[in-house]
Amino acid sequence: MLRVPRKFDLVVGRGEGTTPLNAFDAALLDAGIGNLNLVRVSSILPPGAQLSPGLQIAPGTPTPTAYGYITSSTPGQIIAASIGVGISSQDTYGVIMEFEGFCTKEEAETRVRQMVEEGFQMRNLSLKEVLVQGIDHKVEKIGSVFAAVIMDY
Amino acid sequence: MLRVPRKFDLVVGRGEGTTPLNAFDAALLDAGIGNLNLVRVSSILPPGAQLSPGLQIAPGTPTPTAYGYITSSTPGQIIAASIGVGISSQDTYGVIMEFEGFCTKEEAETRVRQMVEEGFQMRNLSLKEVLVQGIDHKVEKIGSVFAAVIMDY
């Protein structure tokens, strides 16, 4: 099997570009992970994975990442993304949820927390804590917001 | 290179949630793979890969997965997903196809089988058999269906 990641970090970013993909790229750079090859995963925190703030990963590394994002080309629009990581009080895996929408950071964070809680209820797991990070952005021309859990070994 | 998977299984699931992502999560749990980190791939059965029903994979493992899914928030709507795996009569790789749409399980299974047959014709490969699984669901509030081939080592 592919190895199970042992470390994780939550990151968020926002940016503007002259195309949607450049705006997304700017948001990744703002989040500090613009030089990785993100491999999108859905979206479980491996058992025993350790929160590792400021995780350093070599450029170009294929990196398992759970993320939400939204890009808009409507000036003035408020866009938001958030990421939530539910940590179990049992010694097992956690659940990661992503949210993106047209709202504030606070609303995005509230929503993703509820999504994590629902993920735990569905699994009959008890929740020790929920780590949440969100971000919002008022679009200037073409803007993007991004919220992720990146995983490493 | 990344290693070539040696085992595979077909799974299907359906579920309801209070958000589209939670409904998708419920469908993954119903399919028995809600605790993995699915890495979406397009979509070849490796040569010699063995069908391994009930494949057990550790929680949080990044898992190559070919899948189709659809989520709807229209109560009463019928949604369906299906997965088809064409096995070659030659000793080579197979072709995986995914389908999702607004139809019954039976229609979804018929459609994905035709897609696999077309994939074999395009490659001038002869088809020994097609493994198919489908699922449908009548949406209550926010529903999702999911059909996949998961791969392991």
Add this chain to the structure above:
Amino acid sequence: MLRVPRKFDLVVGRGEGTTPLNAFDAALLDAGIGNLNLVRVSSILPPGAQLSPGLQIAPGTPTPTAYGYITSSTPGQIIAASIGVGISSQDTYGVIMEFEGFCTKEEAETRVRQMVEEGFQMRNLSLKEVLVQGIDHKVEKIGSVFAAVIMDY
């Protein structure tokens, strides 16, 4: 961590099918990579990666791939995809951009080159050269175009 790819190649393809997924599959076959398990990544050229035209990868191999594609079922419509790889004049990583749209190959190549240049400007990196490949297609029934960087070890 997952290993950092050491080789790459640019490929493009186009095709027709009786469903969007079969058309996409035809485009992958035309590009010479229809028998791999593409793992989509966003989208950095690893430091020191070597251009390896005609890269041979075993069927079914999970293969990190940055790609753009578009599928249309409007007969007569012109669709295009392109891929651009910016190589740094410093000894560091590069930036990959993807484009897809309703235009000619030439327009798609011009656009993706500009996107790569913007990616370098955002990083304050100097650009040695940009490798670009594009493709277009006039849709017959259901058509697809695809442009990618595939990565190997």
